[in-house]
Each structure stands twice: as C-alpha cells, then as structure tokens.
C-alpha cells in the first residue's frame with residue numbers, strides 16, 4: 001500500500017479562545033493534486049503553516065512521507081521545509097530583489113548558475129529572459145504570480161503548496177495560472193495542495209477536493225463528485241449562496 005505523502009490526523013490548533021483546527025484529518029497521496037476549499041477564516045492557511053512547521057500544533061499528528069513533523073527542530077526542521085515549494089497567499093516576492101534573484105532565492109551555486117536556473121524556471125511559467133533583471137514592482141499582478149510560481153518550483157520540491165493562486169487576478173489570467181499549475185503538477189510529478197475560494201481553480205487543478213469547515217474536513221472526494229455530493233455545506237460553497245448552513249465569520253445571523 002502506498003504511504004500518503006501528507007497525512008494529518010486529529011490536528012488541533014487554537015489561538016486564544018478560538019479553536020481554529022478541531023480534529024482535522026486529511027491524507028494526500030504522492031503525485032495527487034488536492035484542493036482545500038472553505039470559507040474565509042476557517043484555517044486553510046493555518047493548516048499549510050502547521051504542515052510547514054511554521055506554527056506548532058496543540059494535538060494530533062502531521063506526517064510527511066510517514067515521518068512525524070511535530071517536534072522537529074534545527075537541521076531536521078530545515079530539511080523538512082526543503083521538501084516544500086510554497087506559493088504564498090498574495091505572492092510575497094521580495095521587492096528589493098530582482099526577478100531572477102527572487103526565483104533563485106533557495107538555490108545553491110554561483111550567481112551565474114543560479115541566474116541560468118532562474119531563467120529556465122521563468123521559461124517554464126511563460127516568462128522570457130527580459131524580465132530577469134526587473135524588480136517585481138515593474139511587473140503586472142499576473143506576471144508577479146508567474147514569478148512566484150517559478151520560485152515555488154525552482155528547487156524541484158516533491159510537494160508544493162499553492163495558497164490562493166488566483167486571488168486578485170482577472171478571470172483569463174487566473175485561467176492561465178490554473179492551467180500552469182496543472183501542467184507543473186503533471187510534468188514535474190509533484191504532490192500539490194492548493195487552497196482556493198475560486199471554483200474555476202478547483203475544476204482545473206483538483207484531482208481531489210476537501211472542504212474545511214468548523215475546524216475539520218467535513219467532506220472529501222474526487223473532483224468529479226463535488227457537484228453531486230449532496231453535502232449542504234459543499235453545495236452552499238460551490239454555488240456561492242448566502243443561504244445555507246455556513247454563516248460568514250464576523251457577521252451576525
């Protein structure tokens with residue numbers, strides 16, 4: 001039997017009086033593209049940060065290729081993090097660094113070899129060498145997102161997290177980014193975990209979908225069963241309805 005690449009079991013995390021994750025279970029198999037959907041503030045980004053070891057969990061277990069993440073420190077934690085590429089919510093490029101230095105940020109080697117590698121990765125996401133020496137602020141939002149994707153794949157990590165990859169993009173640019181993610185997942189044979197509110201992303205990117213609500217995964221299944229799953233939370237989310245069991249955070253019913 002194949003070991004899940006990522007396995008979260010009974011994960012709990014609270015901030016102050018707010019129990020954000022409350023027994024979250026999720027398994028992602030090697031090479032699979034899993035998408036987590038869920039309303040704003042439900043703990044999607046927190047989940048990714050827990051897996052990366054940026055936030056410590058209160059209870060439960062997080063395993064990557066069978067090895068426990070909780071309690072890792074120092075060099076072991078660094079080695080753990082090196083297995084991940086991350087597209088942060090909002091892109092999060094370094095404004096003061098050129099495009100190529102952003103892409104090559106985590107790559108070892110000489111400046112010349114790192115720049116060559118950066119230009120190769122920029123080509124993978126459809127950007128030419130002419131952008132290499134520009135600053136992120138000189139690019140459009142869609143181009144910045146491509147640079148952030150190039151940075152996420154540059155070290156060829158076996159697992160990549162995409163946090164809201166299409167947020168703030170027009171529908172056409174978003175479709176290009178979604179297709180790019182799908183191609184990268186297939187071509188580079190990575191395991192991908194994507195977080196999104198964007199149903200177009202779900203359709204393009206997901207092999208499997210998991211819905212987070214109330215600190216738990218309340219439904220998961222293949223992408224093709226999403227529409228017909230009969231779960232009222234999923235139904236409300238995918239139809240974008242104000243009526244249903246999900247109450248927006250911070251609003252009185």
Ligand SMILES: Nc1ncnc2c1ncn2[C@@H]1O[C@H](COP(=O)(O)OP(=O)(O)OP(=O)(O)O)[C@@H](O)[C@H]1O
Nearest residue numbers: 015018020038039040041042043044045046047089
């Ligand atoms: N470091 C932190 N300290 C305290 N509270 C935090 C911290 N990080 C996240 N939270 C809280 O945890 C909850 C979940 O946040 P998270 O960023 O995971 O939401 P999300 O599901 O990614 O939402 P969105 O779709 O809006 O990005 C929020 O209430 C947030 O305020």
Ligand SMILES: [Mg+2]
Nearest residue numbers: 044045046089
């Ligand atoms: Mg988030």
